[in-house]
Amino acid sequence: NLSDRLERSFKLLKGQGRITEINVAETLKDVRRALLDADVNYKVAKQFTDTVKAKAMGQNVINAIKPGELMVKIVHDELALLMGGETAHVNLSGNPTVILMSGLQGSGKTTMSGKLAKKLKSQNSKRPLLVAADVYRPAAIEQLKVLGEQIDVPVYTEPGNNNPVEIAENAIRHAKVNHFDLVIVDTAGRLAIDEAMMKEIAAIKKAVKPQETLFVVDSMTGQDAVNTAKEFNQTLDFDGVVLTKLDGDTRGGAALSIRTVVDKPIKFVGTGEKLDALDYFHPARMADRILGMGDIVTLVEKAQQQFDEKQARELQRKIAKNQFDFNDFIAQIQQIKKMGNIKDLASMIPGVGKAIKDIDIDDNAFKGIEAIIQSMTAKERSNPDIINSSRRQRIARGSGTSIQEVNRLLKQFEQTRKMMKAASAFKANPAKMMRAM
Ligand code: GDP
Ligand code: MG
Numbered sequence: 001n002l003s004d005r006l007e008r009s010f011k012l013l014k015g016q017g018r019i020t021e022i023n024v025a026e027t028l029k030d031v032r033r034a035l036l037d038a039d040v041n042y043k044v045a046k047q048f049t050d051t052v053k054a055k056a057m058g059q060n061v062i063n064a065i066k067p068g069e070l071m072v073k074i075v076h077d078e079l080a081l082l083m084g085g086e087t088a089h090v091n092l093s094g095n096p097t098v099i100l101m102s103g104l105q106g107s108g109k110t111t112m113s114g115k116l117a118k119k120l121k122s123q124n125s126k127r128p129l130l131v132a133a134d135v136y137r138p139a140a141i142e143q144l145k146v147l148g149e150q151i152d153v154p155v156y157t158e159p160g161n162n163n164p165v166e167i168a169e170n171a172i173r174h175a176k177v178n179h180f181d182l183v184i185v186d187t188a189g190r191l192a193i194d195e196a197m198m199k200e201i202a203a204i205k206k207a208v209k210p211q212e213t214l215f216v217v218d219s220m221t222g223q224d225a226v227n228t229a230k231e232f233n234q235t236l237d238f239d240g241v242v243l244t245k246l247d248g249d250t251r252g253g254a255a256l257s258i259r260t261v262v263d264k265p266i267k268f269v270g271t272g273e274k275l276d277a278l279d280y281f282h283p284a285r286m287a288d289r290i291l292g293m294g295d296i297v298t299l300v301e302k303a304q305q306q307f308d309e310k311q312a313r314e315l316q317r318k319i320a321k322n323q324f325d326f327n328d329f330i331a332q333i334q335q336i337k338k339m340g341n342i343k344d345l346a347s348m349i350p351g352v353g354k355a356i357k358d359i360d361i362d363d364n365a366f367k368g369i370e371a372i373i374q375s376m377t378a379k380e381r382s383n384p385d386i387i388n389s390s391r392r393q394r395i396a397r398g399s400g401t402s403i404q405e406v407n408r409l410l411k412q413f414e415q416t417r418k419m420m421k422a423a424s425a426f427k428a429n430p431a432k433m434m435r436a437m
Helices: 002-014 021-037 042-058 067-082 109-124 138-151 165-175 195-209 223-236 253-262 282-290 296-306 309-320 324-337 342-347 352-356 365-373 380-381 389-399 404-429 430-436
Strands: 098-102 126-131 183-187 212-218 240-244 266-270 276-282
Touching: 002 126, 021 042, 042 067, 042 138, 042 253, 042 404, 067 253, 067 282, 098 109, 098 195, 109 126, 109 138, 109 266, 109 276, 126 165, 138 404, 165 183, 165 195, 183 195, 195 223, 223 253, 240 253, 240 309, 253 266, 266 296, 324 365, 324 380, 324 404, 365 404, 389 404
Parallel strands: 098 183, 098 212, 126 183, 212 240, 240 266
Antiparallel strands: 266 276
């Protein structure tokens, strides 16, 4: 995928003392190829790499720590800028606010209408009305009704009327009379752009004068998404783009291209079929995703998967009673090891990834510690206090380590235990803790 590709090309720069015309050209060729593979429009990719090159060459490389890191930063910032820089706002003025949904059939308009109604109702205290202006497929009206019921938002329909312009106009009137302050008009789409569809949606727009005309596009359609966006924009001059189906491992190339080609902001992204799978579009986050930087969410999820909650509670209890012992200690180490490659996990923490890139960390890091603990008797593990100097010597011999290493571990363990006890006491009764200190 794109992040892997970019990472590989940045690796080329590693170890180079400064950014030169030659090594930048090599890297950028790879970046461009990676962008093209992720469905980024050719012209956009070229323009992008040209800008990055200009910025990189202009940098005072003497002050730059590492050319590779500098390049990552330049590419990241430039990607975010290309996608709009800041999160675009939604125009909620007007009474009622009218939002018109446009796009091809299957792009996700109806689902997004429901998602928007839900979000703006709960976050902006709006009183929404959904309008079924897709008159060609009875199933489409039914679909919107089902969504409306799920989120407790009424759906305006006119059975028997097959004029979507009339329906939309009547819906606005209905909203005014009944004090709805947000009207979301869901429209029909075709499988491909045709003149009749364009005329119809243009007529609806003219009739209802929406504050927001949103163009909904399936991010999995790649290059086609850009062409469709262009055509809809020529007819509708829409206000914003909604990228749907950006869940799973969908490539983000469409976001990059659409923004540049039609020069309209991406305002929302749909990330799943459920009604709360909706996000405002954050350019910097999207750039993070494309570059594979600091995916802290993935880290947390991965850790949670492996963590047995019951075990955690038991541990808490033991810590509070100062009964945390070497059996728990080794269980913790095994827990960490179970979470997968430690370096992989650590590299997901923003800021850490780069720092440990060249350091050799693996499961072996715990080998010495484990050997020492395994050389303890069961009694010693559960009562570390009894480990005197003759026991220490025996443990060192048994584990193939030195007495210094055993001492170090025991000291660290004692410190950890004290810290854990203090932390748990503080959590249980902060006021008492403060007085005692
Ligand atoms: P419309 O024809 O433009 O109204 O599209 P629909 O809203 O009916 O959506 C078409 C299909 O795409 C449905 O099966 C939706 O459940 C699905 N869908 C819509 N948005 C998303 C999304 O963000 N992620 C995923 N995975 N599926 C989506
Ligand atoms: Mg629909």
